[in-house]
Amino acid sequence: MKSHQVTIIDIAKKLGISKSTVSRALTNNPNVNSETRKAVLEVAKELDYQPNMLALGLIKNETRMLGVIIPDIQKPFFAAIVSGIQHAVDRMGYRTIIAQSDESPQVEKANIQALMLSRVDGFLICHTRDTRNFDQIKMLYQKGFPLVSFARTCPELPIPKVVEDDFNGLYTTTRHLIEQGRKRIALLAGPKHLQASKLRKQGYMDALRQHGISFDGDLVAHTRFTTEHVSVAVDRWMALPVQPDAICTIYDAGAIQVMQLLKARGLRVPDDIAVTGFGDDPAAGFVEPGLTTFGQKPYEIGLLAGKKMLDILKRKYVDTPPETTISPGSLVVRASTGPVEGTGL
Amino acid sequence: MKSHQVTIIDIAKKLGISKSTVSRALTNNPNVNSETRKAVLEVAKELDYQPNMLALGLIKNETRMLGVIIPDIQKPFFAAIVSGIQHAVDRMGYRTIIAQSDESPQVEKANIQALMLSRVDGFLICHTRDTRNFDQIKMLYQKGFPLVSFARTCPELPIPKVVEDDFNGLYTTTRHLIEQGRKRIALLAGPKHLQASKLRKQGYMDALRQHGISFDGDLVAHTRFTTEHVSVAVDRWMALPVQPDAICTIYDAGAIQVMQLLKARGLRVPDDIAVTGFGDDPAAGFVEPGLTTFGQKPYEIGLLAGKKMLDILKRKYVDTPPETTISPGSLVVRASTGPVEGTGL
DNA sequence: AACATTCCCGCAACCGTTCCCATATAAGCT
DNA sequence: AGCTTATATGGGAACGGTTGCGGGAATGTT
Numbered sequence: 001m002k003s004h005q006v007t008i009i010d011i012a013k014k015l016g017i018s019k020s021t022v023s024r025a026l027t028n029n030p031n032v033n034s035e036t037r038k039a040v041l042e043v044a045k046e047l048d049y050q051p052n053m054l055a056l057g058l059i060k061n062e063t064r065m066l067g068v069i070i071p072d073i074q075k076p077f078f079a080a081i082v083s084g085i086q087h088a089v090d091r092m093g094y095r096t097i098i099a100q101s102d103e104s105p106q107v108e109k110a111n112i113q114a115l116m117l118s119r120v121d122g123f124l125i126c127h128t129r130d131t132r133n134f135d136q137i138k139m140l141y142q143k144g145f146p147l148v149s150f151a152r153t154c155p156e157l158p159i160p161k162v163v164e165d166d167f168n169g170l171y172t173t174t175r176h177l178i179e180q181g182r183k184r185i186a187l188l189a190g191p192k193h194l195q196a197s198k199l200r201k202q203g204y205m206d207a208l209r210q211h212g213i214s215f216d217g218d219l220v221a222h223t224r225f226t227t228e229h230v231s232v233a234v235d236r237w238m239a240l241p242v243q244p245d246a247i248c249t250i251y252d253a254g255a256i257q258v259m260q261l262l263k264a265r266g267l268r269v270p271d272d273i274a275v276t277g278f279g280d281d282p283a284a285g286f287v288e289p290g291l292t293t294f295g296q297k298p299y300e301i302g303l304l305a306g307k308k309m310l311d312i313l314k315r316k317y318v319d320t321p322p323e324t325t326i327s328p329g330s331l332v333v334r335a336s337t338g339p340v341e342g343t344g345l
Numbered sequence: 346m347k348s349h350q351v352t353i354i355d356i357a358k359k360l361g362i363s364k365s366t367v368s369r370a371l372t373n374n375p376n377v378n379s380e381t382r383k384a385v386l387e388v389a390k391e392l393d394y395q396p397n398m399l400a401l402g403l404i405k406n407e408t409r410m411l412g413v414i415i416p417d418i419q420k421p422f423f424a425a426i427v428s429g430i431q432h433a434v435d436r437m438g439y440r441t442i443i444a445q446s447d448e449s450p451q452v453e454k455a456n457i458q459a460l461m462l463s464r465v466d467g468f469l470i471c472h473t474r475d476t477r478n479f480d481q482i483k484m485l486y487q488k489g490f491p492l493v494s495f496a497r498t499c500p501e502l503p504i505p506k507v508v509e510d511d512f513n514g515l516y517t518t519t520r521h522l523i524e525q526g527r528k529r530i531a532l533l534a535g536p537k538h539l540q541a542s543k544l545r546k547q548g549y550m551d552a553l554r555q556h557g558i559s560f561d562g563d564l565v566a567h568t569r570f571t572t573e574h575v576s577v578a579v580d581r582w583m584a585l586p587v588q589p590d591a592i593c594t595i596y597d598a599g600a601i602q603v604m605q606l607l608k609a610r611g612l613r614v615p616d617d618i619a620v621t622g623f624g625d626d627p628a629a630g631f632v633e634p635g636l637t638t639f640g641q642k643p644y645e646i647g648l649l650a651g652k653k654m655l656d657i658l659k660r661k662y663v664d665t666p667p668e669t670t671i672s673p674g675s676l677v678v679r680a681s682t683g684p685v686e687g688t689g690l
Numbered sequence: 691a692a693c694a695t696t697c698c699c700g701c702a703a704c705c706g707t708t709c710c711c712a713t714a715t716a717a718g719c720t
Numbered sequence: 721a722g723c724t725t726a727t728a729t730g731g732g733a734a735c736g737g738t739t740g741c742g743g744g745a746a747t748g749t750t
Contacts, residue, residue, distance in 0.1 A: 005735095007735095007736055007737080008736070008737065009736080009737095017700085018699065018700045019700095019736090019737080019738095020699070020701080020738085020739080021698080021699055021700075023736095023737065023739085024698095024699085024739090026737095027738080029738095029739095031697075031698065032697095032698070032699080033697080036699085050461065051462070051736085051737080052403070052464065052736050053462055053464055054399050054403045054408065054464060054735085054737090055403055055735070055736035055737040056738085057399045058397070058400055058403055058704095058705045058706065058707090058736085058737080059736090059738055059739090060705090061350070061705075063399065064463075065442070065463070072428075073418070073424050073428050073431075074421065074424045074425055074644075076419065076421070076424075079418050079419045079421075079424045082418055082443070083417075083419050083445065086418075086443070086444075086445060087445075093459075095442050095460070095463055096442065097410070097440050097441065097442055098427070098431070098441065098443050100428065100431060100432075114438075114440070115440070116395065117395060117396070117398055118398055118409075118440055119397065119398055119399060282627075282628065283627065283628065283631045286601075286628045288633030299419075350706085352706055354706080362730085363730045364706090364707085364730090365708085365709080365729070365730060365731075365732090366728080366729055366730075368707065368709085369708095369709095369728095369729090372708080374709095375727095376728065377727095377728070378727080378728060381729090396707080397705085397706050397707070399705085399706075399707090400705075400707040400708085400735085401706080401707060401708080402707095402735095403705090403706085403707075403735045403736065404706090404707060404708055404709090404734080404735050405707095405735090406735080
């Protein structure tokens with residue numbers, strides 16, 4: 001089937017020299033006659049020689065492969081991050097192996113194991129939303145693997161991180177709603193154990209407080225990002241004696257579902273009730289009305305994460321402590337909050 | 346930094362036996378005493394031994410890695426395919442290395458080269474929309490690499506392929522428009538050299554012919570999937586003495602842009618003019634009005650492609666010729682194709 | 691002419707495994 | 721007891737490269 005692989009020995013035999021010399025000629029080692037080198041290069045091309053990275057990796061103990069662990073490549077957010085990572089590390093000759101955890105901590109664990117066996121040179125990880133046990137990544141840390149974490153990170157580990165602008169995101173959207181004259185602003189929050197989730201809720205609360213609006217626990221719903229939870233939350237709000245005039249959410253998909261539920265109830269967005277999201281998912285621009293949201297740039301997050309990984313690989317962080325980078329975002333105003341109709345895109 | 350790697354020699358030394366025996370114990374070779382095996386397994390666990398896949402790959406000449414080449418991971422279509430491929434091959438212990446060509450034939454070529462150097466065990470490829478020169482993949486074929494092609498394939502190569510239901514897709518959407526009473530149906534087509542593009546156009550033309558509608562060249566626009574081309578096409582159609590009452594497109598993104606352009610011109614969809622797409626991109630369900638489109642299941646395409654790759658790897662196709670699988674789709678009717686006004690339908 | 695230096699090149703060890711071959715011991719059969 | 725056979729183990733080549741060491745030839749130095 002696959003024909004015999006061309007090796008440096010084949011080249012050596014053909015030229016009547018030793019494989020050492022061929023190796024040196026091929027690796028630009030100065031200790032080789034220029035004519036010999038020329039001859040070697042010529043034969044190498046003629047035979048279509050391809051160096052065997054496995055053999056090389058065995059010696060250097062590196063694979064030039066990076067493991068990227070994400071929950072779900074089909075989410076535009078993660079797809080964009082992956083794209084950014086790849087474009088950052090490709091030019092330095094690193095390949096990326098993508099592994100999806102499908103939001104399952106067990107699968108995440110299995111993926112880490114598998115990639116460790118594949119001997120990747122480093123890991124870029126975004127945890128499952130249900131990951132509470134960080135033993136696996138801690139184990140990688142102890143073993144000395146280059147590690148970069150993004151979006152959903154392990155707070156206890158001193159490794160480079162790239163995260164979204166969680167606090168500012170919710171602070172900004174909440175303030176925007178207040179400035180639009182909204183008084184009773186509900187919050188569709190996330191799981192309490194998630195760091196990003198906590199920060200976003202904090203942004204919401206700080207915005208309320210700074211504008212003299214008292215916090216009302218009835219207006220906050222903690223979801224685990226499921227459609228059921230969102231449904232229940234909206235039902236509960238609508239059953240309140242005084243209904244909210246705005247719903248602030250910590251993720252676009254939730255906001256879009258909220259809008260659909262409101263529409264089904266005959267409520268008009270934004271006239272009766274305003275809605276905001278977080279992230280600026282592509283869908284936010286397509287829905288009607290367009291969703292006002294805090295725009296993030298996942299591709300940039302990927303680029304940053306990739307660059308940090310390259311820095312580690314270049315041993316840049318030998319003494320400087322790794323830092324957490326916050327990828328800035330900005331408010332994208334569309335029709336779901338304003339009195340005016342948005343652009344639709 | 347990275348501490349000494351634990352090898353089978355370490356285990357052997359600790360037990361005072363030879364590495365051969367350790368290897369046998371670890372690989373479930375029957376020629377080893379059960380007590381010895383137990384001892385080896387114990388020490389292996391104690392030392393946290395991890396087999397070195399590089400050494401193993403060097404011997405077996407395999408990496409258990411598959412190269413996946415796609416134009417753009419950020420397109421939901423490709424993201425879903427990648428997900429399908431991964432879920433198909435993961436359980437057989439294959440990792441996937443994703444490489445994006447960014448729709449550039451040169452990058453595609455470079456990626457193939459790089460992955461070949463990484464010694465992947467096989468390739469799953471979707472070509473660039475501008476790939477006309479298939480020398481690279483032919484080279485892979487000649488070298489005997491396991492190959493599977495999907496969505497955008499090389500027609501000349503006898504390799505397994507998984508494609509969308511191109512012909513039926515456009516046949517179905519066009520017929521749907523005709524059944525809705527549309528008479529002058531324009532077609533937003535693709536590049537003439539693309540196989541998928543040709544087939545979709547053929548579906549459109551066959552539907553017209555079978556319903557006694559004569560083909561009008563003025564109503565067909567060939568694009569290269571750019572926003573500029575779409576814009577020009579719509580301008581041209583609107584300048585026609587008799588404007589079309591429906592626009593049939595071969596891709597959702599084009600259809601959505603068409604709807605926006607029509608809206609900007611003050612035309613109502615579907616009252617004044619109907620629009621159809623192809624693929625059922627997530628956005629098709631979000632836009633207003635919802636886009637009637639021919640739904641494809643890219644995740645299934647990925648699954649199929651992955652399974653075919655596994656079949657090749659298992660040497661299943663030694664004598665049976667590789668076949669092209671068409672992933673079935675179905676019409677998804679939404680608001681963008683209501684019946685013509687005044688028909689009473 | 692004697693010696694040091696430089697330049698090339700070959701030898702062999704090594705990276706971590708697998709696997710073939712040889713060998714020693716134990717067991718089975720007449 | 722003497723022979724074959726099975727079982728368990730060790731030795732070492734191989735996979736495809738890199739690299740330190742040593743040596744021979746050519747060149748430079750005194």
